[in-house]
Amino acid sequence: MNKFKNTFYSHDVVKSQFPIFDKNDIIYLDSAASSQKPRSVLSSINEVYSNNYANIHRGVYKLSQTATDMYEDAREIVRKFVNAESVKEIIFVRGATEAINLVASTVAEINISEGDEIILSRLEHHSNIVPWQIMAKKNKAIIKVAESDENGDVSFESIFKMVTPKTKFISVTHISNAIGSILPVKDICKEAKSRGILTLIDGCQAAPLLEVDVQDIGCDFYVFSGHKTYGPTGIGVLYGREDVLNEAPPYQGGGDMIDKVTFKETTYAGLPSKFEAGTPNIVGAIGLGSALTWMQNIGINNINEHSRKVVNEGLNILESINGIKIIGKPINRGGVISFIYKDIHSHDLGTLLNSYNIAVRTGHHCAQPTMERYKVSSTVRASVGYYNNKEDFEALAEGILKVSKVFENV
Ligand SMILES: Cc1ncc(COP(=O)(O)O)c(C=O)c1O
Structure with a gap:
């Protein structure tokens, strides 16, 4: 529906x-x-910079509060767009590449140890290969590749043929950017979940095209880039299941992602701030919100x-x-x-x-x-x-x- x-x-x-x-x-x-x-996205970017721009979150003055509201409204637009349960599960990042690096270096870091396996498909963009290779090298994990067939399809069977008790993560594209194949991500995630395997779906080519419902797909992570969904560059989305993100360590340290800082010890903010260190791409997020609204309209x-x-x-x-x-x-x-x-x-x-x-x-x-x-x-x-x-x-x-x-x- x-x-x-x-x-x-x-x-x-x-x-x-x-x-x-x-x-x-x-x-x-x-x-x-x-x-x-579209013009509506360009106007919204112009509008923020012209009339509503200030740094967000800690400002006590009105302009900062307006900009904060617009930024957080954009998060709610994204939440609805992917049908996530909570805005805590929507992390603004630079793009899909950063989102995958974030997951590979935080979530995977605590879930993958020596000898564990990560399954990728033959059809991945380098962004969904290299971050896993870097992580695998560090953790002495093993990357396995599910092959595509002559026509360019990656079947459910080709993925699960590779699965062993050591498999901890499956990270595959929703749609191949090189040849266009749509992968059976819902079936993959359902089976992975039943075996306790985490899943990441690279939705870069799907988010501009298909209705994305992360709860229906049943993935743990879903990533996409704003610039492919009629939005600005330099902004993207990581959807991550709240309980999994809660357990993961932060990706970067800095302002906005902390609860209390002393030289002895720092405690971290809750989601989504924990993963948004530093001044974010405020206007990018708002522009992305406009783009997704344009698509919805x-x-x-x-x-x-x-x-x-x-x-x-x-x-x-x-x-x-x-x-x-x-x-x-x-x-x-x-x-x-x-x-x-x-x-x-x-x-x-x-x-x-x-x-x-x-x-x-x-x-x-x-x-x-x-x-x-x-x-x-x-x-x-x-x-x-x-x-x-x-x-x-x-x-x-x-x-x-x-x-x-x-x-x-x-
Ligand atoms: C399937 C897929 N994954 C990841 C990416 C990387 O996206 P970005 O460069 O916006 O981070 C792309 C970009 O072409 C892509 O098509």
Whole structure:
């Protein structure tokens, strides 16, 4: 059941809410890297800095209290967005990368010891690999990898095949940023819970696209970045189960995360402050709140439906081009299509597409193990936001054919 309002806006109306498209004649197919920002988000950022800005939490004057309220209201918006039980479970961080590092270096630190195992999937972004490697090296733990199949799916079975009594943590992506596969996270978390294994879901590519309900998924942690959910950069979210976060040591020390400081001993603040040392990204959090509100007003189910339609149309268009090979054909796909074209290097293809005002991402997409699995060093990735439509993929196809001609004439 959709818990959001479902005001339907036509596609043109939606696109006109993004000032970037007024000023740039661009086919933007790179939302998996970062989405563009609607006017309401830009206005809210301007509004805070212009009218309501002060440092938060300890100010006794009105402006500081207003800014504090706006920051904490944003936390409540996030809580509702992911359906967490309590705002204590919502930690503002810089982004998904910081959230995963936080979990790996605090929660995992006290839950993982020598010989214990952490399971990741083949399809992880480097952000969900490297923090675990650093932690595993320190704790003498072992990282195990659940493989994806030929199509690019990571099954429930491939995860639990790896589980042993030593498995303490499963950390997997909700949607692969490199090839678009949607993982069966609810099944994974349910089974993990029954075996006493902690779970983290990297929701970077899912939060902009799917209704996220952390209680329904049953994960212990869920992370995402604001800049991919139509919000500002430098802000992200760690959802963590209150009892697990309560037990974990702090991530960083500093102002705001303490209860009492003496040179002999310091006691820490409760959640969520314990994990938000120092002046946070106040305006970023407020901007993120506006972005999630914008998404809720559109209706997550409308965003999802539209993206699915555009991605399917895009796939059909790209597959009809001779010489294109789609990398990854998962059963359930998010907003991402990865491909290679003839023997043209993806960087060359991307660079030439840029000359036709088409923005796609090229390279390994911070997912080198995924590239290795599908025997490519890089791909071209087209990814969609709510502002894209079929015409964008038609323009991409036209661009690819023009590039092909350039190479024929070389
Ligand atoms: C699946 C996934 N995880 C993690 C990240 C890292 O996000 P950030 O760089 O915003 O911390 C990304 C960014 O591309 C991603 O797509």
